[in-house]
Amino acid sequence: MTDNTLTHIDQSGNANMVDVSEKQATTRIAVATAAVLMQKETLALIKSNDLKKGDVLATARIAGIQGAKQCSTLIPLCHPLMISKVGVDFEYDEVNSSIYIRCECKLVGKTGVEMEALTGVSIAALTIYDMCKAVDPGMVISDIKVEQKQGGKTGLWEREKA
Template structure:
């Protein structure tokens, strides 16, 4: 049985979920994304030869900023006071890609899954933007939630 969508009322109209009666708990979410590129592009980035500077540092900052802006980007997301946002990028030369992993944390009445997913997505988009002049064929893929903790539904981890 599929549970009812929480952002739709009985008539099908979208609304922001009322979380005022929920308990404040520590909430943590982790997400990932990949960006596949030419081997030469990845080598250029990892060797620090990109004319635009440190691509990973810029993508990391973009991911943090995106998590903080999530309610401005995605309708019906609550404004959250994030206590931690981490964005890590790692080159995977064997697969000619970069793996992006994000973690968002806070004590609140609602979760941070969308913030973690937004951070991963925007970090990948930033990598694409910075490298598109040399590799327009890059592919962003595998954006997904890895894990969430806290709240009524407890702990969930991707298989």
Template sequence: MSDLTHLNAKGEANMVDVSEKAVTTRTAWAEGYIQMSAETLALIASGEHAKGDVFAVARIAGIQAAKKCSDLIPLCHPLMLTKVQVDFELQVEQNQVRIETMCRLAGKTGVEMEALTAASVTALTLFDMCKAVDPAMVISGIKVLEKQGGKSGHWTRD
């Protein structure tokens, strides 16, 4: 494992200098899950939830979150994202929604934190919109699935 790059020689917090890194296309995918009651999942799937299209609101929240990642995570670089995507998969047998996010840019630093932030805030927004009918929902499994680009190349979760 390499040395920690977010600490300087004195052990102080340090934003990494990426000015000498090459600009490459960088993409990251992340996922998360929100488990809920069968009734709540049915409300969402049918579009009959009292708050309307919760997926549309959660998708916008996830996209906005990716764009604001550097405002939330102290040492993240502000990035010019060229693509943010948020997708949903209803997993009826598990009473859950799988969230998958993708972030892309042409830049000098990766977009894993943006993809993770998008997945997290998307799940939090689903929770917020459905908590009145199902306060026992559980958010879990937020992780990076894959990343491409940069010096480290292509990485995929086993």
């Protein structure tokens, strides 16, 4: 059960950056995922590294890492964090003509890294789209979500499998 109080709103209803100074520093990890659906031909081009713009997944990996690190400059009330690890991984799905993206962020700190993981996976997906849009403008980015978070007073939370 969670507290339903909105922490980013003060008593007057104004936007408010949460004060985390009294919270306990713990190891915090978050994992987010996304999918990019595309034509089978586009997936084949990515797998064979035959796109004119270069290595799509290597570029998307670096972009995802950079995105996670820049989260607080993109989302106004996020705290700037000293992230100790960002990992971005990809999995091909031939059946659904998709690439699944997973971003894991880790730190020792006073606030979680869910937004950083979500930003990382989103930027990686957007980079795949950008690099492939000339051959497949109908690609769809979908299912962006937090799969797991751990640390802090709430401990471990995992999304229930469908």
